[in-house]
Amino acid sequence: MRAVCFVVFLVIPVLGQEAVSIRVDASQSIGSFKPIYTYFGYDEPNYTYTRNGTKLIGELAALSSTSVYIRTHFLLASGDGTPGLKWGSTNAYTEDAAGRPIYDWRILDHIFDTYLYAGAKPFVEIGFMPQALSSKPEPYRPTWIPGAANKDYSSGWSYPPRDYAKWEELVYRWVRHSIEKYGQRQVESWYWEVWNEPDISYWHGTSEEYDKLYDYTAAAVKRALSSAKIGGPAVTGPSSASAAAFLRQFLEHCDHGTNFASGGVGAPLDFVSYHAKGHPSVVEGHVRMGIAKQAEDADRGFQIVHSFAKFRDLPIVLSESDPEGCAACSARVYPPNAYRNGTLYPVYTAVMLKSIFELADREHINVAGMLTWAFEFEDQPYFDGFRTLATNGVDKPVLNLFRMLGLMRGDRLKTESDSRISMQTVLDEGVRGDPYVDALAVARDHEISVLGWNYHDDDLPGPSARVRVTVTGLPRNAKRVLLRQYRIDETHSNSWTVWKRMGSPEQPSPEQYAALEAAGDLQQLNSPQWIAVQDAELRLDLTFPRQSVSLLQLSW
Incomplete structure (x- = not known):
């Protein structure tokens, strides 16, 4: 796999909005990934x-x-x-x-x-x-x-x-x-x-x-x-x-x-x-x-x-x-x-x-x-x-x-979200009302990966979602976990944004091309950090921008 970059970027939570709760049960597998x-x-x-x-x-x-x-x-x-x-x-x-x-x-x-x-x-x-x-x-x-x-x-x-x-x-x-x-x-x-x-x-x-x-x-x-x-x-x-x-x-x-x-x-x-x-x-x-x-x-x-x-x-x-x-x-x-x-x-x-x-x-x-x-x-x-x-x-x-x-391997885990849209609604009408803020979680030995998103069918500007991710059922011997966050949004893992900021060059210079290649890599949102686990449970308060994807990797 190509080298992964990380960019330090401060995300300011959206004020006045109730957080979406995403709950992952690490003890309950629902099938292989x-x-x-x-x-x-x-x-x-x-x-x-x-x-x-x-x-x-x-x-x-x-x-x-x-x-x-x-x-x-x-x-x-x-x-x-x-x-x-x-x-x-x-x-x-x-x-x-x-x-x-x-x-x-x-x-x-x-x-x-x-x-x-x-x-x-x-x-x-x-x-x-x-x-x-x-x-x-x-x-x-x-x-x-x-x-x-x-x-x-x-x-x-x-x-x-x-x-x-x-x-x-x-x-x-x-x-x-x-x-x-x-x-x-x-x-x-x-x-x-x-x-x-x-x-x-x-x-x-x-x-x-x-x-x-x-x-x-x-x-x-x-x-x-x-x-x-x-x-x-x-x-x-x-x-x-x-x-x-x-x-x-x-x-x-x-x-x-x-x-x-x-x-x-x-x-x-x-x-x-x-x-x-x-x-x-x-x-x-x-x-x-x-x-x-x-x-x-x-x-x-x-x-x-x-x-x-x-x-x-x-x-x-x-x-x-x-x-x-x-x-x-x-x-x-x-x-x-x-x-x-x-x-x-x-x-x-x-x-x-x-x-x-x-x-x-x-x-x-x-x-x-x-x-x-x-x-x-x-x-x-x-x-x-x-x-x-x-x-x-x-x-x-x-x-x-x-x-x-x-980066995700293992078994799919039971995952619930306050903002989940039922499969039948997706089949009947797509995502036309509230945004769809949800996640797909998988686990293997000593690692859980949570792929989260904030999606809407309409490609329009919209507010970021405040999200609380709660992971339960962690092993009792896991006293802390190492969190790595990867992000695809307007300012991370996004060569298109960088190209537009350059003025949309038809023939990028060698320096511009190198910058575009770097922007095309998968980027971390910030430096990895250790998070304490209490009573086999972990809570993360995050922000998901509209039309973004986040990968949270937890290892111990």
Whole structure:
């Protein structure tokens, strides 16, 4: 993990406001804190091995002591490997004049080598269709222009194969090559996911044709490595009736449908994937987040999977889980996306993380991953409002949330707040009334971590919250604890604020760039301090600014 800075900063409590009480019971575990946050992805695979892409992959891999997974589109698309917005290619499959396959793994290897060298792992999205196999090969390379209708974006790469046997052989050889290059044990730890969002224009086929694609793909993967993890269908948010219907029919097919590849019953399924997206808007000149939509997507998918006895215990990966649906849609062109540069993005994500755990607990679901679809767009203006984790190598505030999460390990603890908003209210309307001041707490031997926030859907100035955090049930031999406080707010762990104070330079000087890099690190609010414990109980009086995230680490 990168070095952590600390800044001494005096926070003046808000006067005349009753403190919010957050209570953590250190003696009551409610489930494990699975590292569901260690999943990331992006459209453009060729950005992986650019200078800033490689830097960011290394930072992501360093977030956690557990595996970090990376998912990208276009891994099998035809082209010369030149990146572009919402496009990428590897040219893994072509054919000679006689129609004989030619396999070329060089660009794919470059991508996966970058992951593995950094310590990350591929979450392999098997797609899209090579031009030589597409049932509609022309036009092939898409054109995507920000702000335009882009009706022709889903071109030849989004069509079913003209020859399923050749498609199966391509996938089989890809998996075999991966085993030969990286070893069976390594490849066994990867996910292999079939396609992306086949319920919309990423797939110009029917749901039945997707089932056929899945069967042939799964057959290829399992023929190459029977212990490999295969899954799907990576549909859009199941709060949509059409996406829910697609997910349900896919699970029915895997359960008892006729397998297109083998003629048998059902299809192998090792994990289930689908997407969950929010819906921000602009209301009276400010951004209003749509967290209810993302929570509803997650919840509806959990319910559908739980309705299948055969699959309800399978791992579920939300293989895209974001505040909205277009990472390459800059806030400069799409005003509702103006949440992306500052503190609203990380605090929203913290609230969503706790919501996912609560919904999974409620539905008795095995959630394994909550994948953030955000990376780095090479050679774009600084802080141009893309959904990214960094801009030109400068880390944005949201990346520091994941650094906070990487410091948290163990079991989730029972946590209560006077300001907690019920899960049903979040599902029904989001956070539109009083601000949501709450926390997620975890514990392991000799350490408790409390992630706290002050969130509202409306991106408007608001008062800080006076907060009293009470931790009960501490070990009797813990007479004092060491408190470390980390903070993401307007003046901590926030490169965007520093960039604006510089005058928003388009080409920062070397000195300015170094200052921006430092501001992009996770910062401590103040120096660590020892706090006395009385009768196995600890009380902390704190202030949480609006749209901020705080991590309190207690150790003894």
